[in-house]
Structures are given as structure tokens and as C-alpha cells.
Amino acid sequence: MVYDRGRYMAEKSYRIWLIIVGVLFSFTLPPTWAGDTVDQILNGIQERYKPPGGLVLTYRREVKTKTMSMLGSRVKGDLASGKIFVLPPALLRVEQDKPRKETLLTDGESLWWIIPEEKIVHQYSSDQFGQELRIIADLWQAPSRLKKRFHITALKDEKKNVFILKMVPSPPWEQVDRILVHVSADFALNVLEMVSPLGTTTTFYFDAIEPAQLTSKSFRFVVPDGFKVVHE
Secondary structure, X not given: OOOOHHHHHHHHHHHHHHHHHHHHHHHHOOOEEOHHHHHHHHHHHHHHOOOOOOEEEXXXXXXXXXXXXXXXXXXXXXXXXXXXXXEOOOEEEEEEEEOOOEEEEEOOOEEEEEEOOOOEEEEEEHXXXXXXXXXXXXXXXXXXXXXXXXXXXXXXXXXXXXXXXXXXXOOOOOOOOEEEEEEEOOOOEEEEEEEOOOOOEEEEEEEEEEEOXXXXXXXXXXXXXXXXXXXX
């Protein structure tokens, strides 16, 4: 057998290149964490945000289609901002300020969508309350209750030093394929992404989450004079 130094060096270089790629790849992919880490993160969120009077969340919301997401940061999606008031387990009120004032609230019996600019109120039954918004209220539930409704895995983004909870509805939802919740190392809730089966992503950026003094009265609604009610 004739020793071929050139071939030997080529094979050695190739093996070294494979090792380097393997190391880099291991840092690129976020590792999946064990089930107890999921409980630890959910318990951490609950422990951080547990005032009996509920919470007020200052948010920015962006909606991007799959095509828009492929174009990256060059394209801005549908933008909105405002505040969300949450009183667990099921009361929620969204006060949108931009691009126009709108209110969406549930009082436990009905879902109301109020559009002051048009003087219209849409009324839905409570069981039609959008699951994609209900998840914001659900996050403050006990981990055992959440795990009955979602298959949850935990990832860690080493570069940003955040955990990402991947929540897949079980049984599946028609409008939502998966939910990604970004949580900092001290269990602060930063971002919530909802991805539809068609790839449209609705992202909530939470600029502040603060304790509030809410009661069930905070979610009662009386139709203002001059508004038309549309029963859906």
C-alpha cells in the first residue's frame, strides 16, 4: 500500500472540519429541557406575577404573514399598541390605543368588541372568546392546568439568555398551531408569539407588566348611548 500524504492530509482536514461544524451546530440549536424545567419556568412566572388584584400589561402587537416573515426586518407587519387588563382565571380586557381606539373584553358571559369610531359594539357568547387571546389569561394558571391543555417543551436561547416555552394546543386549535413564550432568566415575561397553521405570526411585546387593583366590576360593560349592537 503506497502512502499518499496528500490524501492523508485531505482526510485529516475533512475530519477536523466536521468536528468544528458539529461544535458550532451544537451551539446554534437551542437544547430541549426536561419536563421539570417547564414546571420551574411556569412556577417562576406565577411567583413573579401573583398580585390578587390582577395585572395590567402594556403591549405592542405585530402581525406578520409567512411571506412577510421571510422578508425579515425589512418589512413591518400590522402594528397596534395599548394595555391588557387581566384578572385570573378568565377575565380579560384589551384597550387598544393605536392605530385606533378599540376595546375587547369578556365579563364571563359575553365577549364585547367595542369600536368607538364607528359607534358599533359586536357581542359574542363567551364560548366564542378567541383562544389566541385567552392564552394571555391562561399563563397565570397552575402549571398542571396548562399542561392538560398544551404539550409544553422548554428551550433556551443562549445568545439572548432567555427561555422559550413552546406550547402546542392539545387537542389542536383551528386558528393556532403553536405558541412561543419568551421568559427571561428572572422569569419576566417578555414576548408571546402565536403562529397559525398558515404561518401567520401574531407577536405581543410586553413593555411592562404591573400589579393592578381589579375586580369583576372592572370587566362589566354597558352599551353607550348611540351605539349599535351587532349580535354575532
